[in-house]
Amino acid sequence: METQHTYRTHFIILTLLVVLFFFINISLGTVSIPIKEVFFSLLGGEAIKSSWQFIILEYRLPKAITAILVGGGLAVSGLIMQTLFRNPLAGPFVLGLSSGASLGVALLILGAGVFGGTLGGFLLGPWSLVIASALGSFLVLLAVLAVTFKVKDTMTILIIGLMFGSVTSAVVSVLSYFSNAEQLQQFVFWSFGTLGNVSWNGILILFICVLIGLLICLSSIKSLNALLLGENYAKSMGVNLKKATLLIIIATSLLAGGITAFAGPIAFVGLAVPHLTRQYFTTSNHFILLPAVFLSGGILMLFCDTVAQLPFSNFTLPINAITSLFGAPVVIWLLVRKRKLLF
Amino acid sequence: MSLKDSHSVLEVKDLSIGYFLKKKQILISKEINFTVPKGELVSIVGINGIGKSTLLRTLANMQPALNGIVHLNNKNISDYSSFQLANTISIVLTEAPSSKNLSVLELISLGRNPYTNWIGTLSENDKKIIQNAINITEIEDLVNYKCMELSDGQLQRVMIARALAQDTPFILLDEPTTHLDIYHRAYLLKLLKKLAVEKQKTIIFSTQEIDLAIQVSNKMIVMTTDKVHFDQPDKLIELGCFNTLFPSETIQFNKDMKRFVLRD
Numbered sequence: 001m002e003t004q005h006t007y008r009t010h011f012i013i014l015t016l017l018v019v020l021f022f023f024i025n026i027s028l029g030t031v032s033i034p035i036k037e038v039f040f041s042l043l044g045g046e047a048i049k050s051s052w053q054f055i056i057l058e059y060r061l062p063k064a065i066t067a068i069l070v071g072g073g074l075a076v077s078g079l080i081m082q083t084l085f086r087n088p089l090a091g092p093f094v095l096g097l098s099s100g101a102s103l104g105v106a107l108l109i110l111g112a113g114v115f116g117g118t119l120g121g122f123l124l125g126p127w128s129l130v131i132a133s134a135l136g137s138f139l140v141l142l143a144v145l146a147v148t149f150k151v152k153d154t155m156t157i158l159i160i161g162l163m164f165g166s167v168t169s170a171v172v173s174v175l176s177y178f179s180n181a182e183q184l185q186q187f188v189f190w191s192f193g194t195l196g197n198v199s200w201n202g203i204l205i206l207f208i209c210v211l212i213g214l215l216i217c218l219s220s221i222k223s224l225n226a227l228l229l230g231e232n233y234a235k236s237m238g239v240n241l242k243k244a245t246l247l248i249i250i251a252t253s254l255l256a257g258g259i260t261a262f263a264g265p266i267a268f269v270g271l272a273v274p275h276l277t278r279q280y281f282t283t284s285n286h287f288i289l290l291p292a293v294f295l296s297g298g299i300l301m302l303f304c305d306t307v308a309q310l311p312f313s314n315f316t317l318p319i320n321a322i323t324s325l326f327g328a329p330v331v332i333w334l335l336v337r338k339r340k341l342l343f
Numbered sequence: 344m345s346l347k348d349s350h351s352v353l354e355v356k357d358l359s360i361g362y363f364l365k366k367k368q369i370l371i372s373k374e375i376n377f378t379v380p381k382g383e384l385v386s387i388v389g390i391n392g393i394g395k396s397t398l399l400r401t402l403a404n405m406q407p408a409l410n411g412i413v414h415l416n417n418k419n420i421s422d423y424s425s426f427q428l429a430n431t432i433s434i435v436l437t438e439a440p441s442s443k444n445l446s447v448l449e450l451i452s453l454g455r456n457p458y459t460n461w462i463g464t465l466s467e468n469d470k471k472i473i474q475n476a477i478n479i480t481e482i483e484d485l486v487n488y489k490c491m492e493l494s495d496g497q498l499q500r501v502m503i504a505r506a507l508a509q510d511t512p513f514i515l516l517d518e519p520t521t522h523l524d525i526y527h528r529a530y531l532l533k534l535l536k537k538l539a540v541e542k543q544k545t546i547i548f549s550t551q552e553i554d555l556a557i558q559v560s561n562k563m564i565v566m567t568t569d570k571v572h573f574d575q576p577d578k579l580i581e582l583g584c585f586n587t588l589f590p591s592e593t594i595q596f597n598k599d600m601k602r603f604v605l606r607d
Contacts, residue, residue: 004448342491
């Protein structure tokens with residue numbers, strides 16, 4: 001696709017912003033650590049206090065990396081969903097992927113009481129959450145895929161995704177009603193979303209999920225661009241629609257499913273970031289938009305996480321609340337200013 | 344020998360068109376026969392719902408024929424691979440592009456999609472073809488506009504430029520003159536004529552503009568409930584085909600004026 005600009009300066013600025021927010025994110029937190037010591041720890045030196053070094057290397061650094069992967073991955077999955085469904089309001093949530101993840105986790109945490117004490121205790125290990133949530137998204141994905149092969153109309157798939165979401169939240173409500181306060185609290189905390197609980201091992205798995213998802217997106221750039229004209233035109237230009245749709249949905253589920261498994265359901269990033277990015281990258285070419293949206297998502301997530309940990313205080317706010325507080329007004333502002341969300 | 348060097352010709356024999364609804368066959372039109380040689384401009388006319396779009400969709404292999412044969416360069420259209428087809432037929436549909444945010448240049452360059460590498464890099468040759476498409480449709484001033492900023496007439500020219508950028512011997516257009524005023528309708532049909540003559544494109548389009556189509560087309564496909572006629576406009580007038588198009592109590596075709604007139 002021929003584009004008017006290469007956006008070189010835009011990309012340089014975005015990359016610098018990622019680096020800047022990355023260091024701000026690591027420098028600030030509940031425990032105040034001098035900036036000099038932060039850099040010292042990052043570069044492999046020994047900080048004055050070993051606890052500082054531990055906080056930086058084992059907590060803040062993995063959290064900042066998770067923030068980039070989560071923000072970038074969700075934003076990219078939002079972008080490709082909007083193109084696939086040719087709907088500016090599409091996002092990873094719309095397909096019901098995160099509802100599926102919620103259902104998996106709800107069944108695990110809230111259903112533990114139903115399965116009895118011993119089994120319940122065994123089920124609640126840290127990994128079981130990830131597996132349950134990934135399984136939940138994957139099952140919803142399979143259901144969506146089955147529908148995709150039967151129903152051609154993308155609007156219908158979108159609505160079916162919303163219905164999946166309704167059904168899962170209903171099941172979650174029923175489960176909450178029958179579970180005790182402790183279990184309910186655990187589920188609610190998961191649904192707040194968190195970036196801080198991911199270990200280095202977890203990051204590796206998350207990184208692999210996001211990397212494969214992004215590589216599939218990269219291989220789909222041509223089909224994504226052709227789909228901007230609509231399915232009929234894409235087909236007339238030699239795009240294999242079924243294959244392209246399948247690849248894009250697999251990429252989304254890898255990105256959104258993997259991320260939700262580790263970080264919980266995080267709202268609005270997938271929806272808002274592609275629209276924000278289009279404000280300063282005035283192109284529709286996915287070759288440019290994909291990296292731009294990934295970087296922007298990373299920046300936004302680093303920013304939200306920095307705000308969420310309320311620097312210099314002992315409180316940490318749920319990340320999902322921050323992204324919603326930030327994301328919803330942005331979408332409203334775009335709607336009011338532009339009258340219409342375009343993609 | 345590549346497809347483009349061969350004598351491009353579209354041959355339709357005993358074609359029945361329609362679609363399947365709950366495994367039941369819905370026949371829309373049958374016994375369609377025509378042959379279009381290279382570089383001819385052919386229009387399809389008929390009352391609303393007679394099957395003009397269905398015929399075009401069948402010719403573009405966007406939906407299967409119920410019966411009969413569609414041959415492109417002596418090869419059945421259903422035997423074409425999706426790449427070969429993208430290489431042979433380009434389309435201009437009534438639907439607007441889904442993305443209103445596409446710039447005109449981006450939209451036209453999408454026409455090169457079948458030919459570019461896996462990531463869509465445009466070669467110098469691709470850029471030259473895109474520029475030619477822009478020049479011949481006279482939209483040089485529009486290249487930096489977004490789709491949402493274009494008028495209907497401008498958008499139609501841009502969509503034709505995209506089809507030209509796809510560089511296919513056949514171009515099919517579904518109702519390209521809808522929503523346009525008389526000047527832009529005439530301009531557009533003259534543009535199609537120019538493409539057929541100068542670029543040797545084989546162009547088939549459906550239209551409601553029977554009067555203008557008679558003036559500009561080499562041949563016409565006239566679809567009525569009883570029969571599908573195919574011939575040169577003058578011969579179709581001689582045969583009185585146009586009088587069978589619509590219920591005659593309201594309008595009638597005047598042979599001398601070559602157009603429809605109101606009945607008192």
